[in-house]
Amino acid sequence: DAKTTQPPSMDCAEGRAANLPCNHSTISGNEYVYWYRQIHSQGPQYIIHGLKNNETNEMASLIITEDRKSSTLILPHATLRDTAVYYCIVNGGGADGLTFGKGTHLIIQP
Amino acid sequence: GAVVSQHPSWVICKSGTSVKIECRSLDFQATTMFWYRQFPKQSLMLMATSNEGSKATYEQGVEKDKFLINHASLTLSTLTVTSAHPEDSSFYICSAPLLGANVLTFGAGSRLTVL
Secondary structure: OOOOEOOOEEEEEOOOOEEEEEEOOOOOOOOEEEEEEEOOOOOOEEEEEEOOOOEEOOOOEEEEOOOOOEEEEEEOOOOHHHOEEEEEEEEOOOOOOOOOOOOEEEEEEO | OOOEEEEOOEEEEOOOOOEEEEEEEOOOOOOEEEEEEEOOOOOOEEEEEEEOOOOOEEOOOOOOOOEEEEEEEOOEEEEEEOOOOHHHOEEEEEEEEEOOOOEEEEOOOEEEEEO
16 A cells, blocks of 8 residues: 555644645555544544545545645534544555554644 | 444453454445554554455464454454453454445444453
């Protein structure tokens, strides 16, 4: 799996958009970009994934650069419950186990 | 949506005993399940891949005789920590891929404390 680089921590004010960056400069053509988050003492939760195009669902938006070497996860209106560790992972998809890095600890401030 | 259930959610045991953790896919079938371990303030580490009807595949450095995995049906995988010691105390999490969706669904985790 390609490696990813994320900032270790970020703060965001409640109600504002949280933009979490991820660098994956060695991503290969068939690898997807996945985002998961882990709230303290719980199992990871899937957020969104994409290959080339930007994606949006009820939780977040994923913006992937044209060269696919980086991406940004956007939580449009952050709430206190969005405080968690966010993991950006690149993976070929299918039935592969995911390799987790250290992620970004996002803290939403009231 | 797809749900993966783990049981127990927490367990305390004495050193030297064995502990079994169950992972069930509740509304879908999973020929493959993944077991992770997470120590405090660290990320998840993949321990092994559980395959229905065949032997599990272990990651480098994970002792297969210590962490016994059984995947006897399409909805159940079990992890048994044998002769547990305090250093085995950790948060154990299982996951299963949702076929056709390229997404892993994770259980809520099982916290093991070995005294």
